[in-house]
Amino acid sequence: MTHDNEQFFKYTRMTVHQFEKLHNLVRARLTKSSNRRPLSLEHRLVVTIFYLAHGGSMQLTAWSFYVSKSTVSVIIRETCQVIWDVLSKIYLQPPTTEIWENKAMEFNQRWNLPNCIGAMDGKHIMIQCPKKSGSQYFNYKKTFSIILMAICDANYSFTLADVGPFGSQSDGGVFKESAFGQAMDNNELRIPCDKSLPGTDTSFPYFVAADEAFPLKRYIMRPYPGIKLTQKQQIFNYRLSRARRVVENTFGILVSRWRIFRTNIIAEVGTIERIVCATLCLHNFLKNEDSIAQPSYCPENYVGTYDRDGNVISGEWRKNYESQMHDLGRTGSNRSASSVVNLRNTLADYLVSTEGEVEWQYSHVNRGKF
Known part of the structure; x- marks a missing residue:
């Protein structure tokens, strides 16, 4: 062979x-x-x-x-x-301050979002009911699972991961109880100090891009909620969603290549955790070792991209995608400190300013309104 x-x-x-x-x-x-x-x-x-x-x-x-x-x-x-x-x-080493800065630079270059050090998401990994576990692993989807939470970089590699919380644990407590959730709260991840947004003297913290399931924090930017949003808020949500698609693509590549995630994993919980950790490492290993001239594990058309007008072009991994990874529900409260809300507003202001705007964002959010 x-x-x-x-x-x-x-x-x-x-x-x-x-x-x-x-x-x-x-x-x-x-x-x-x-x-x-x-x-x-x-x-x-x-x-x-x-x-x-x-x-x-x-x-x-x-x-x-x-x-x-x-x-x-x-x-x-x-x-x-x-x-x-x-x-x-x-x-899959925890990044140093310098590496975080480089990842933020890559995110801004590829996805037009300054000070973003990664995209974050969480998944339920379906498993066979462990013996004598009662309802510990029974989740809101009425299946049995353990939880994987991860942060990815701009190049579809995993930066940090936490594997193993019970699927029955309320989603509201998942992030708070996760290893890197606590590390973020305690400022233990060597994330760089605040840096001025490009072209301005406005100091802003480094952060991860997340969806509405996650709480809004100083180091987590999530979309504005609701339907009746201002143009500025819609642009913020759109620009944030472009960055968040990185983690969606990363999970998509993982499941498409490692089909163990397409069915309920039948093994002891300890073995399942080892399986998940091994596949994360293999994913990063193969992404790193892919030939620049002719990548095989993740070819150029394998991930979703955007055209010049900001429209999504779906990646080839979707054709082979059949996942037993379910999305998390809400992982935290919607109630945020006013200082954090003001931070999100500051970033939104920047994204519609001369220094932070991109030419196609207005046509994208205004599409279908005329």
Whole structure:
């Protein structure tokens, strides 16, 4: 199969070169000593990648590789842990202040939103009801789940992620209780100090772009609520939505490439958490290793883009998208401090000013009004 690059990619979601690099990275941690002859490193890695890439049950994977289901279960649990331990230190490290500044610069260059360090969203990951768990994982969709929350950068890579809260936990408490929600509240993420909006002397904090499910905070910008909005508010919502589509595309790529997320994951909760963490790292690894000249994991037409008039052009990942990731409900209160509301108004003012406007925003929000 390694002689057929196209089939190898369909099988593993990576090129032969990328697989060899991944194998070299995890080799030391996957090496085993045993009285019995263990399965080779390559064999165990391929079993895990196949399971993540194509989904289905561990029993089906066991039949595909002529090994027992219990063996597959152990292989997947151990290999996913190794992938996380090794790759997270390289491809999912908490950013430094300098890296946050670079991510904000990329967001402004690509998505015309200054001081934005990322786009944030949360998902319910559907699982089989864990044994003796009662209603702990039973969510508002009347299914069982754990929760994944993530921040993505302008290039569709995950920057921060938090995996594991019970699906039954009220969405209103999810962000507040999440690891990076608390880290943000406590100013522990090394986010840079306030910086002037481009072309002005107006100081403004760095922030993440989020949808209406998240609370409005000094470091989170969410849309104006309601229907009867002023033109300025509509433009703010439109410009914010352009940035927020980055995280939608990132989750879309993840689910399209790693089809384990297309069905309820059948495994112990601890193993499921390892599976999710491993796929996040593999996503970042492959995005980073994609050939600039000829990307394979995420080609140019794979993600949604905008034309010159600001219209959305859907990405190819939507054709292969069938997700068991459900959106979160409201993760916080709508009631915000007046100082935070004023911050949002300040950014909205900037986006319609000479320094912050883009030529196509007015035609976009006024479309259909005449």
